[in-house]
Amino acid sequence: MEIDEKRLIERASSGDPEAFNRLMANHERRMYAVALRLCANREDAQDCLQEAMLRVYRAIGGFKGESSFSTWLYRITMNTCLDELRRRKNKQSASLDDLLDEGWAPADERGSPEGHAVRAEANRVLRQAIRELPEDMRAAVVLRDIQGCAYEEIAQALNINVGTIKSRISRGREKLREKLKQNPELFDTAGV
Amino acid sequence: MNCEQLRRLLDAYMDGELSDAQLREMEAHAAACEDCRREFEAAKLVRDALGSLPEEVDVPLEAQASWRRAVREEAGRDAWPDERTAAYVRAKRNSSHRWMRAVYAVAAALVLVLGATAMLGRMPARKAVEPLMVAASEDAASESGAAAASPTQAVVARDGDVEASTLLQDESYAARKAYGAEDFAAACATVEELTEEYGGKFTTDQTGGGWAVYRVELPREYLEDFLSAVSHVGEEQNSESADVAGDTAVVYIEINELKSE
Numbered sequence: 001m002e003i004d005e006k007r008l009i010e011r012a013s014s015g016d017p018e019a020f021n022r023l024m025a026n027h028e029r030r031m032y033a034v035a036l037r038l039c040a041n042r043e044d045a046q047d048c049l050q051e052a053m054l055r056v057y058r059a060i061g062g063f064k065g066e067s068s069f070s071t072w073l074y075r076i077t078m079n080t081c082l083d084e085l086r087r088r089k090n091k092q093s094a095s096l097d098d099l100l101d102e103g104w105a106p107a108d109e110r111g112s113p114e115g116h117a118v119r120a121e122a123n124r125v126l127r128q129a130i131r132e133l134p135e136d137m138r139a140a141v142v143l144r145d146i147q148g149c150a151y152e153e154i155a156q157a158l159n160i161n162v163g164t165i166k167s168r169i170s171r172g173r174e175k176l177r178e179k180l181k182q183n184p185e186l187f188d189t190a191g192v
Numbered sequence: 193m194n195c196e197q198l199r200r201l202l203d204a205y206m207d208g209e210l211s212d213a214q215l216r217e218m219e220a221h222a223a224a225c226e227d228c229r230r231e232f233e234a235a236k237l238v239r240d241a242l243g244s245l246p247e248e249v250d251v252p253l254e255a256q257a258s259w260r261r262a263v264r265e266e267a268g269r270d271a272w273p274d275e276r277t278a279a280y281v282r283a284k285r286n287s288s289h290r291w292m293r294a295v296y297a298v299a300a301a302l303v304l305v306l307g308a309t310a311m312l313g314r315m316p317a318r319k320a321v322e323p324l325m326v327a328a329s330e331d332a333a334s335e336s337g338a339a340a341a342s343p344t345q346a347v348v349a350r351d352g353d354v355e356a357s358t359l360l361q362d363e364s365y366a367a368r369k370a371y372g373a374e375d376f377a378a379a380c381a382t383v384e385e386l387t388e389e390y391g392g393k394f395t396t397d398q399t400g401g402g403w404a405v406y407r408v409e410l411p412r413e414y415l416e417d418f419l420s421a422v423s424h425v426g427e428e429q430n431s432e433s434a435d436v437a438g439d440t441a442v443v444y445i446e447i448n449e450l451k452s453e
Contacts, residue, residue, distance in 0.1 A: 017267035021260050021389050025421055028256065029248035036249055049251065050259040057263050106244035122241045145206070145242040170203050177202075177234035187233055 005069065013061045020057055027070065028053075030147070031077045036103035037142045038081040040131065044088070045103075052080040067156045074149070074157040078139050085135050122186055129179035133172055140165055141172040193221040198228050202235045250424065253378035260385060366415055366441040367433040373426030376449035380404050382425050383445050390414040390421070402449030407442065415441045426450070 005026070011019035031052055035045040055076050063072055104127050106119065130138055139158060143149040151169075155162045180186055198221050204210050205218065222229040373379035380398075383406050387394045392410025410418055422445060429448065436442075 015267065017264050018389050018391070020263060022417065022421075025389075028251050028259070032251045032255070033247060033249040037245075046252070046255040046258070049255060050262050053259040054262055054266055057266055103249045104245065106241075106246075119237070119241050119244065122237045123245075126238065126241050141242075145238070146245050147247050148243075166203075173203065173206060173235070173238060176238050177231060180234045180237055181230055186237060187230060 009060065009063065009069065012057070013063070020060070024053060024056065027073055030070070031073060033103055034074065034077050034142060034147060035081055037130070037146060038078075038085065038138060042102055044084060048077070048081045048084050051084070052077045055080060071153050071156050074143065074153070075159070078157055082135055082139060118186055121183070122180060125179055125183055125186070126176055129176050133175060137168050137172040140168045141176070144169050145173070193217045195225060195228055198222065199231065202231065206235055206239045253375055253382050253425070257378070257381055257385060260389075363442060364436045365434065365444055366436050367419055367431070368444040369419070369422065369428065370430035370446040370448065371426035372429050372448045372450040374450045376402055376447060379425040379447045383422060383447065386418060386421050390418040392418070404447045406445040408445060409440055409442055412439055412441045415443070419443070
């Protein structure tokens, strides 16, 4: 797989669009997941995915393997989404009804049915709370707590030092906890 | 443990970096302090809710097709698919001796010129239709002509009077798959795009609404990747595979439209 990927990267770098498309077929789902969680709606996420793919295509010749390929892709995806968000800042903003469910359904449901209901509600509150985070903070929290990236990887993807990333994520989480605490019904059945 | 110590450990808790002893201390403090209990529960909710979200999300078919098309356009719309030949030659050239490079460069230029001339001469309708049209086999493209509005219709125009069974000849195939898809047209377009992407060619029968079968011929080395990519077009309804020798593999892909509720 690794060797295949390396070969595809080489071929894509020499301008072969079919090799590029095959290479990216392995990564598009992760890039889309990130875009969905950063953008306000599905259309924006799809636009960002397409724009990110074009940026990757244009830049792949310059990929030198200093970071892992997937970190490099996160970096381009993040930059694309953040650019898009900044551009649209004045056109705010989607109402809660417009917000997408896509990408926000749990991958697995463990535990009791009561637990599911609480988590679904927590999920809804968090989805909105994440959108209210400042963009840079949102990007870091999404990479850490949803995508499961290591702090170092996030630092590379966002081009910020690890210390700043840690404090940004910490403050982001604090804001999310504050939002949850404004919904007392979430705490009546949830035991620690 | 006091309140301040507990709050300082919340990030480590969310990162899953606490020792059992630290966790027990936090729980003991939280049990005795209402504010900290709430804070700790909130941290647990954030961790569980965000941690249960998938790292990957299926890309809708139209979005998959859309970025691929954008990349092809970026690569040079007019040159495609001959651009692929040129790119292949370029890739080869990189690993060849210097004197061979000149030969390949001339060959690539010839391929482009001849290919473009041939296309212009034989297929005047190509530019008028969707880029996907290019993905159809040459026969289908040239016979369907200017009346074709989409690749699916183009294929129907060619094969509409052909019984489905004529495509399913008695031959050795490497795999035969059937998928149900709600967005039938998008599923068909994806099969066609993927066929091109993996260096294959297809013929198809679509004798009725909501049903299509594709006979795909592609290099054996791409067979596995192709099947894995195709598996996203819908839910698998049937699957057979066989071990067939040869450099080229034949695959049948059947698409059935699923009625959405």
